[in-house]
Amino acid sequence: MTSAAIKLDQVTKTFDGRVMAVDSVTLDIAAGEFFSLLGPSGCGKTTSLRMIAGFEHPDSGRVHVGGNDITDLPVHRRDMGMVFQSYALFPHRTVAENVAFGLRMREVPKPEIERRVAAALAQVALTGFETRKPGQLSGGQQQRVALARALVVEPPVLLCDEPLGALDRKLRQQMQFELKELQKRLGVTLVFVTHDQEEALAMSDRIAVMNGGKVEQVGTPTEIYERPRTRFVADFIGEINILEEGGRLRALRPEKIRLVAPDGARLSGTVETSNYLGGSTLLRVQPANGPSMLVRETHAGERASRAPGDAVGLAWNDGDAVALEG
């Protein structure tokens, strides 16, 4: 399967002439990359995706796919695959007819359609469901039909708009593995829109964190988590402590903090609450002055060593407190 690079070049989109949905966004997505657009609702991630798909036309800026400027190309000529949160299966057609749709539009000969539909359904483990209607399938099965329908045309680009959002936790995790595996095997460029930071961290090669129509940071999951550039990114991804040191803001992850004896510690205070999370415990520590601090104590076997009311000292390495811009 071929894959194509995507480039958004200073793309801007306003709605009703007022609301700035996407504000001069530039992104370079490599061919074969699993790329996530991550952010809260209204941050412009879905609008960006819809401009790649062609449902929205940018007010200014260009969209390139595979080196071609496709900004003015209508949706149906862009040769992409797309998976929606609501699955958007054709309710009046069977599973096989749903999957065959894109091939039929491309006027692929009938025997080849049958062969490729069978292969696509096998790929998502839905062989035997050909004659069912979407309404007779579970959410996870519907999502897999949607995936097969998008991939059967072998698009160079697959767009996913919160595709796992409607699934329950366990199934979502399973589908995360399946989707990532499938993407790597096919080598397709995948643009994945989500507001779920864990999902983005788990699946992506790179992530663009968006806020207020702008891209705050682009990077690998590790970079985004370990080296957040702005306060927004630090806050949005996981738990964070924001420290002020000499007029500069620094971000410190709770798991980077060690619990030590109160005397002579960098910071000392009292444990206020202790939330047991299974693999770890999240403590909130109130220092004598200043804001409270989150501390993650990971434990292999033992329960948390501290209880509310205990006096503790906090220590961390200088390099773990990441300086933030602005």
Add this chain to the structure above:
Amino acid sequence: MSAAPNRRPFDAGRAAYLALNALLLGFLLLPIAIVLVFALNPTPYISFPPVGVSLRWFEKFFTNAEFMNALWLSLWVATVVLVLSIVIGAACALALARGSLPGRAVLTAFFMSPLMVPAILTGLALFQAYLLSGIGRPVWGLIAAHTLVAVPYVIRTTLAVLHNFDRRIEEAAAVLGASPVRVFFEVTLPLIRPGVFAGGVFAFIVSFDQFPVSLFLVVPKGETLPVVLFNYMKFDLDGAIAAASMVSILLALSVVLVLERLIGLKAYVKL
């Protein structure tokens, strides 16, 4: 030792609910039952209690040339009205729901207005308009008038379907390579069809049972069944009227059942 099975406690609310439903159903069905009794009662005038069962009134109805001509006229007028109404109504509903038309609320009200105006006024107004413009009273004038009052039903039911329509389904088709025209015929039309045809059933019945509008627009020897029945009742009040009513009811019912069978009016409720 086994535990005694739990008895469902008497639920007064549920009983009242069932009673109310039975009452409503009776209220709807009783008149039909009465008409059926009169249609089968052989006495030459409408009376109660019935004295026997005979098909003489049905025979009279089906052998009367005037009734038969009117029945056929009504049937084919209603069929043409059905076709015109679903085409016009579905197009209107799509434009109202999808086109970003200025003053959409006003336009919707305008298209619905034939439902608000008493039908007898619509009939009178059309009669005068036809007369003044020299059209006269041709059958197509009657069909146009029926279509006018039938279209709002189709608009209403189609709008209801469009309201719950997930437009992502159309977008999915477009991404897969369907041009706008193909999206319409492959996805939009099949999905709004139940709503369109549900409105079509109403349109057929509105035309087939139409009396006030028809009254002004039919010509002698070219009268629809309700008008013929009305004229007949002015002089005779016998079982033939009841028999004709039964035939009307059965015809309307069979239209509903045939459409339900062919199209499945309840199909894809979950849109």
